Amino acid sequence: MTEQETINRLNAQFPFARAVSPRRMRVFTDFMPPRQFEAVLRFARDELGYGKGEHIVGTDEGEDLGFSYIVSNGETLLVIREKVPKADPRVRSQYALYPSLLMHERELVDLFGADMRELPPGPSYPLPDGWPKGEYPLRKEWNPAYFNKNTMRYEPPEGGGEAKT
């Protein structure tokens, strides 16, 4: 199952995936809304044999949140990506498809504020329990300089400074 075959089958089945292979052993799809993303992920696991969940990269795309699920069949890394608006980041946990990605999905919830449904209960990772609600450190507008370590609270000055330290 070389990357060229993966791309052909993916694009044949899901034209909106627009899968490309920028280098050897890598296939990147385009950002997709959650519903289409779940269909492509299930197809990749069941039909294309990408059964091993490697990890998830969350990115801040300005107005939206991008979640790139990286799965592999032992050789090629397939990156399937979904995009949700920041205002309403509702996504479904893929614990059923890839149990080993549970920790990374919790990370999305903590660091990016993904509203993930069907996530199995468990400790919040990687932030402590006392972390103030609604603070998502890896978003661009969150500036670490304004986080007060002693009171564990985020106190931006009134102007809401730019995220440059």
Place this chain on the structure above:
Amino acid sequence: MKKKLHLPGELAGQAIRNVFAKPATIDYPHGDPSIPANYRGRLVYDAPRCINCLMCMRDCPSKAIRIENRGTKENPDMHAYLNVARCIFCCQCVDSCPKKCLSASNDILLARLSRDELSVEL
């Protein structure tokens, strides 16, 4: 490759030999820790060659080095201060310096007793 198991205490022979061998450890403050010559320890600063370009300050990951020009633009009087606590001894400043006026010595005994002694004049 299933091998026949010996009696426990296979290491006993080695242990007895070691009793008479020289120990591999040294009594630290007295012995010689043999730090190699090109070790990355405290920095050495060659003031005349410095052109105050501050490339080292820009590239320092932990903002540990500070270059100061006490004189004027024409006859510069360059001084460099290194905060020994913040410095991670990565020597990126040594590589970034276009005039090669910074270099690393292998002096690693940099513990200080109080906070204000941390800033070392190079």
Place this chain on the structure above:
Amino acid sequence: MSERDGKFVLPIGPQHPSLKEPCSFKITLDGEVVEKAVVEIGYNHRGLEKACESRTFVQDLYIIERVCGICSHAHTSAFCRCVEEMCGLLVPRRAEYIRGIVGELERLHSHLLWLGVAAHEIGFDTLFMYTWRDRERVLDMLAAIGGNRINYGVNTFGGVRRDLEPELIAEIGRVMDALEEKLKYYFELALVEPALIGRLSGIGILRPEDVRRFSAVGPVARAAGIMDDTRIIEPYGVFREIAVNGVTDDHCDVYGRTIVRVKEMLESVRLIRVMLRELPDGPISVKAPRRVPAGEILIRVEAPRGEDIHYVRSTGGDMPDRVRVRAPTEANWHGMSYMLEGFHLADVPIIIAAIDPCYSCTDRAVRLTDAGGSSLHAWEELRRLGIERYQSLGIDPSGIRLREFPRG
């Protein structure tokens, strides 16, 4: 101490003598046998990814190098490869060889460290001392090459920062010969010493189908017969020219992982000798631009603990837009509670040590487990007594202010 219907819940960690690193386990014991294990990790979250976004690529190299103390070269190699591929730099062959040599030296000292820690976990301190004594020779070589024993910082964008002089090459050759003889002795020991075998075999079992289910990587997967060595699957740098013969075993337990790691060390010694012999001449680095062209890249490198994936995205400036490091240990955690259940309490430390956990790679923040109100009060009273005692001895520590954690 909490006891639910006759069963102990034994907390191990986050501070525990067997785990020199911050991780906590709630082990439910039925007598001596582990019934249920809850794994909680993440006491070492330092926010590396956010820090990388607010610094330049050059400065990030030294943050990435400090993700983990023992596999710092693997991380910097991956990060440098990301930037080099985005900038389209062609690293000179000599630099690739030096990177390979330092990488294999790092695998040696990381596995020797593991062998020592594993021996300590099963109470075999003599082997612990011997393996760490041999590791010192490898660390001396890394200090001679890179200038520092642990963060040898040999990598930079476009190649390496230090060259190998002929007498250093000869010195490394001598160290390799001495080390190979010792490694053969440990390998022989691991095959015949019944006390060692008795404590290591048959515990922490992870069969091939479990490895796939929990997506374990590195020696944990190879002990179950699954070859996932990135140097073979996706050869990079020097491994495009030098073939690596992969090591697998079929014991599927802690003993199998020990055998895999010792064999890998012997393989590393062979690789280092080949690389030293065929070290090409030429420059050791090319000039790297300060601004990295826009793009995103995903690079895999074989760290001592398994496959280490780096994702870097740049928007054309000299600061990265997103850096994500997936260290191998992160993948091995999911199978941990499965591996612990059903074995003795005495096996718990060695099973945990068997995946060679590197907590700083899987990062997190401090977590206050169910600290009941009363014990917190006792803690403050204990601290007051402590301060009074020191004041009676003429030292006044009351100025030191503990960080107030929010209760509950």
Place this chain on the structure above:
Amino acid sequence: MLLDILKILLFPGFAFLAAYAFLLEYVDRKAYARMQNRVGPPWYQPLADFFKLLGKKVIIPRNAGKRTFAALPVVSLAAVATAYVSVPVWGRAAIVGYEGDLVVVLYLLSIPTICLFLAGFSSHDVYTIMGAFRTLTQMFAYEVPLFIAFLSPAVLAGTWSITGILAFYADRPLLALVNLPAFFIALLSAQSKLERAPFDAPEAETEIVGGALVEYSGRYLAFMHASAMCELAVVTSAIAALFLPVLTGFAAADFALYLIKTLALLLLLTLLRASVARIRMDQMLNFCWMVMTPMAIIQIVVNLFLRGGLGL
């Protein structure tokens, strides 16, 4: 009478025992370090540890019985010191040698183990409870082979007093070779009585932090540790007296021989500690019941037949 009290208190009694225990601990740690290719501690290390601990603050956990917590170290040290009185050190006879003192010494030597169990049990902490139970299960495992191994030379010698046994075998050195298996069993079970590697599951530092003595601190911990070291001295002296009957006429020469014998035994125990990994509790029980006890029983049966056969 005054001379006896002085003997008990000073020379071959408590003062000498304490000093000799510290010396043995130093030799043990130094030899262990050298076997591991390390430099090892200076000669005054055990003394320094002891006095440092004396200076430390004592914290008694709230739900632990205060009196038992404080009494246990004293009881275990007293038991060990009294056992030392019946072991021959200076010359051929012990200070207080009487018929049956072998059995008394054996029981006195099991008191420290019980004190350790009580120390762990009364501190009500999950680690100490774990350590205490392990101490107890290990005690049931090694007591049987230990007692049989110690009693088999007595059976052959026909007397229950250590001094008598020493005298019997001193006249017939060849008979001592018969007890060779018992000698090895005694060494192995002594190593597990003293909870030293490879039988140190009860205080396995990497699993249950420190076993029964986790909650101990300050001078109580100092005395608990001192009683463990004294126990080491007493056990090695007892094994030397029972199994190595090499004696000359002069008391001083015998004393020098006694020192050499005990140091040699100690080095043997240290070598055992340096070269075998810690075995699990279940492996420990199997080893004791399946290997050590049968061998001990065979040994004592052989001794009985010899006793009868030789018509001593």
